[in-house]
Amino acid sequence: MGQLQLAADTHGQRLQQARQLFFDRGDLPEGLVDPLILRSWERCLRFGLTEQHPLPGVESLDRVALKTEQDRNRYLLAQGRPIMEHVFEQIRESGSMVVLADANGLLLETVGDPDFVDRADRIALMAGASWDENQRGTNAIGTALAEEAPTEVLGAEHFLEHNGFLTCCACPIFGPDGRVIGVLDISGDYRSQQRHTLGLVRLSSAIVEKRLFETIHARDILVCFHSRADYLGSPKEGIAAVSPDGQVLAVNRKGLELLGIRQVDAVRRDFSIVFESNLSALVDRLRGNTQGSCEISVNGKQIHVQLRGQLPPLSIAGRVYDEPTAVRPPPRRQENAATPQLTLDTLNTGDARLQAAIDRSRRILGRDIPILIQGESGAGKEMFAKAFHNSGSRQSGPFVALNCASIPETLIESELFGYQGGAFTGARKEGAPGKIQQAHGGTLFLDEIGDMPLNLQARLLRVLQERCVTPLGSTRAIQVDISLVCATHRKLREEVARGTFREDLYYRLNGMCVTLPALRERTDIRQMVGKLAAAETGNRAPVRFTESAMQALESYSWPGNIRQLFNVIRVAIALLDDGETLISETHLPEELFESLPIAPSVPLGNSDVWAAAPLDNAGSLEEIGRQAALRTLEAAGGNISAAARQLGISRNTLYRKLGRL
Structure with missing residues (x-):
């Protein structure tokens, strides 16, 4: 106690001297405070x-x-x-x-x-x-x-x-x-x-930060990690929130320190890039054991990993696929193998039009030429943009995406250009960098560029010409080095003619234009079905398709494109009984067998209860199957027998999927 008092007295004397120097004489009391x-x-x-x-x-x-x-x-x-x-x-x-x-x-x-x-x-x-x-x-x-x-x-x-x-x-x-x-x-x-x-x-x-992170990302996969296993679960652990499709959403401060990276270098990047590991394999190893952990190597260092939060119901990476028809399964992978990075090469599954788009894009890799991707909604424009980014010299830089149609017009300016603290009511005190600034050294992907307001088009054009951005409320221009990739389902030339899109910006963006084919126009549907089904089977036995079911998938017009195909396959797998591995026509929605004219992409009517929008809050295969069965039962007016016939399953199986047994 005496030592503490002596230390306090000494500290007080030094402070008194420091204040005299600083306040009375205007000198810096270096070494005293x-x-x-x-x-x-x-x-x-x-x-x-x-x-x-x-x-x-x-x-x-x-x-x-x-x-x-x-x-x-x-x-x-x-x-x-x-x-x-x-x-x-x-x-x-x-x-x-x-x-x-x-x-x-x-x-x-x-x-x-x-x-x-x-x-x-x-x-x-x-x-x-x-x-x-x-x-x-x-x-x-x-x-x-x-x-x-x-x-x-x-x-x-x-x-x-x-x-x-x-x-x-x-x-x-x-x-x-x-x-x-x-x-x-x-x-x-x-x-x-x-x-x-x-x-x-x-x-x-640190405890408050940890609880906030876990609360905000309660519906995401939480990847908890540390170099010491005994630190897992403590306030010192790193935590990354990851979406079911493997995109890193956020990393807490402890995690950034452990990984030796910045938040901007981790967010919106694939898990396999940030952690150098296969998320699917990790989920499969730790599923059902929230207290268990395993080791992975990141930047040459071993870290212990534990999974919490909302784990996906399935493995999200490719698995063995045994197809009796012409579908070729992806090769078997080791459980601890790294997930291949999405590149232009890995996108190619045999379609000639897609291959042409890939070949054209590959020629401008590393060049300061913007690329404009056109195609219907759901045709895979953002996936193509990511593959383009990962194939070039900027792959180690950030990939920053902004959907111009999903953000209110009042917010898109601050999202894109950033703002200085106090620039507007509700602005953060410290300000915030915009997407353009975040993409420095990497790629900026502007989805649905045709929906950008006219006044912001002029500002974007200036950024592209001057290679610098001025945040809202600031007078200081910040130099940026970005590769620009844009996408739209609109025909921009027609928008220019209507006066809703600037002609000078159109020619600035359209350094090279590639058009992705709609799913109904592609010749590689069998290969795509094989990949999507392999991704969905997870820990289940590999599934097979009858030839008639495969032909139905190939001949359908797919107004919802790849997103719709993915949803149909998820439902089909969910409707399989335990131990069942053969997908037939009875597991597919009736709409696939109707003779429909090929039409441009439009929202589906309410009658398409299987393949329109993704199932409400769909999670596990069991839940997907239950929702699909419930919708079919509603469409059949509550008639259990009719609904079971339509689904191609027994009444007992339907009761089980509805949770009544």
């Missing part, structure tokens, strides 16, 4: 603050305004409150309080010892008050936000003299996208500082 504190002091001077600056006039928000801000930060509060309570139990009766603030330094909630809370209220250390650095000077909350790093501010390290009785430890909380969304703080009396407070705050913040 932490560089982080000194940087903050200098910022405070630039803000126009003085060490004896009075308290801000507006102490805190009223109850209604505070409730609004709490609602705005409801996810942070939902995960942070239990941790605050737990932390307070550890420090109760120590003359301290626990504080949770938002990304702007606004205190959302506090809990603490009554005697200290009374003192804190006098300096507005209360819910509804802002402790941003430009208002309160150097303090753990505001400075942690400014530095985006854990911060300890002891006594006279506070810029404002009237805060000198405080000792504060704070740590920023990062959201799943890597941006600061809040800060957790423990504040107390300077005379009763505890050595391990900062460590407690850092650990608690």
Whole structure:
């Protein structure tokens, strides 16, 4: 205890000397205070603050305004409150309080010892008050936000003299996208500082981050990893959220540190690229054992991996496929083999028109020539764009996609060009890079470019001409190096004639145009069926198709293109009984056997209950089969016998699929 008091006295003497040099003489007290504190002091001077600056006039928000801000930060509060309570139990009766603030330094909630809370209220250390650095000077909350790093501010390290009785430890909380969304703080009396407070705050913040990540991505595959197996499940583990099709959606900060990459280099990239492993094999190895783990090699280092979250019902990579007709199965792969990267070569399954598009695209790889991909909805334009990116010299760079038709017109500008902090109402304090900036060094894919608003077309044209982008609210142009790939189902020449698309932008984008054939026009349907079925069988026995079923798949017009074919195959496999491996006409929707004229892609009518849109929240094969059976039963007016005949299964099998037995 005596040593602690001596250290505190020594620290206080050094601070007194540092403040005299800095505030009275205008000299830098280097070596007397932490560089982080000194940087903050200098910022405070630039803000126009003085060490004896009075308290801000507006102490805190009223109850209604505070409730609004709490609602705005409801996810942070939902995960942070239990941790605050737990932390307070550890420090109760120590003359301290626990504080949770938002990304702007606004205190959302506090809990603490009554005697200290009374003192804190006098300096507005209360819910509804802002402790941003430009208002309160150097303090753990505001400075942690400014530095985006854990911060300890002891006594006279506070810029404002009237805060000198405080000792504060704070740590920023990062959201799943890597941006600061809040800060957790423990504040107390300077005379009763505890050595391990900062460590407690850092650990608690890490727990909040982990819970937020798991909550936001609860419906995704969570790949948890660490170089040490005993760290799995702890706040120190890395977590990657991955979609069922193998795309990395987010990686937490610990994960980025373990992998040695940036968020922009991981997001929207295939799992096999980021982790150098086959996600399908990983799922198959760990399915049904959420406590188990295995080792994989990433960048030459061994890491231990565990799967949690919403695991896919099936293996998503190719598997053995035994087809008695002309379908050729993909070769058998080792369970730990790496998933082949999607390239222009791997796209080719024998169709002449697709091969021509691939050959044309391959000729401009590595050249500064934009490519425009045309084709019907569902024809595989984004897949082609990814393959083009992975085949060229930019494959190690990011592949960033933006669907111009799926984002509201009011948001697409900020999504594409980015914005500076405070550029508009609701903008993040720190701003955000746009898709163009994120694609620097890689490929920017603009899907449905024909739906881009006219005013943004002019800005995009300027970016392409000048090779630099200016975020909203900023005057500083940022140099960018991107390869541009665009796609549309519209005929852009007709849009130019109608005045809805700029002619100069059209010629700028149309460096080379490739048109992907609709599925009904392709000659490689058998090979595609083999690949899709192999991907869906997963742990089941390989499936086979009767020749008549295969002919039905080949002769159908496929208005929904590849997406529709994939959905039909999923349903067909789901309708197989246990141990059954032969898919016949009875497992396919009736529409495939009707004589329909070939028509352009249009939404299907409600009568196409099997192959229109993907099944509602379809997950496991059992659920897909249940939904398909239910729809057929509804179409049959509730007649079990008629529905079973239509599905080609027994009444008992239909009852089982409906969950009635």
